[in-house]
Amino acid sequence: MINFDNVTKVYPSQNRPALQHVNVGIEKGEFLFLVGPSGSGKSTFLRLILKEERPSQGHVHVAGKDLSRLSNWKVPHLRRRIGCVFQDFRLLPNKNVFENVAFALEVIGKPRRFIGKVVPEVIDLVGLEGKAHRMPDELSGGEQQRVAIARAFVNRPMILLADEPTGNIDPATSIGIMKVLDRINRTGTTVVMATHDAAIVDAFRKRVVELEDGRVVRDQSRGVYGQAY
């Protein structure tokens, strides 16, 4: 589903590469934790999948397509098939839960009847039943992140990218967020989650790819956070 083929990324004005000779293949339906110290290249890895950045060398394939050959006008279509969740939720503050999730479908022109059917289903899936009419400032951080996940998933993307989704959430609540991501993964969506959250990585035992100075130093199935061997 995602293939990094000898990818090196050097940002203009930087002399140290953000990623160096990265080779990682991620199958459809996999769940992958991307770990590593701050500045090791995790966000760059995610941005390359979205074609927000281009490799300086090597190739990134997503769903069988070489992104370097994907014309610019096709990039919005690629991004539509990839849901994104961030540390800081990024909800629209003046829209309620239903409207925040519905907005993701409105902007791609889905009919109102379809929206009225699927949005409540996804709100239930993320564990927010009964809260559709709450405004973001009437929700806890964990609940806001559930809305953000519902919004990212409502279009049934093939891939979900999560950049530090539990970074602003307390440990107990983080487990609940992780269970939601796990549930989404079980529907067949490939999930790539960049994280510093050792407790979560250790509790869920998924594949772990560790970056250090832009290099893959570990790729382990059912891995833990901090054990390089």
Ligand SMILES: Nc1ncnc2c1ncn2[C@@H]1O[C@H](COP(=O)(O)OP(=O)(O)OP(=O)(O)O)[C@@H](O)[C@H]1O
């Ligand atoms: N737009 C940019 N322009 C120049 N350099 C950048 C840019 N984005 C990232 N970098 C550099 O590339 C390297 C990797 O950064 P990246 O954000 O991918 O790391 P990260 O592992 O996601 O870090 P964090 O855990 O702090 O989010 C760092 O040295 C960073 O300073």
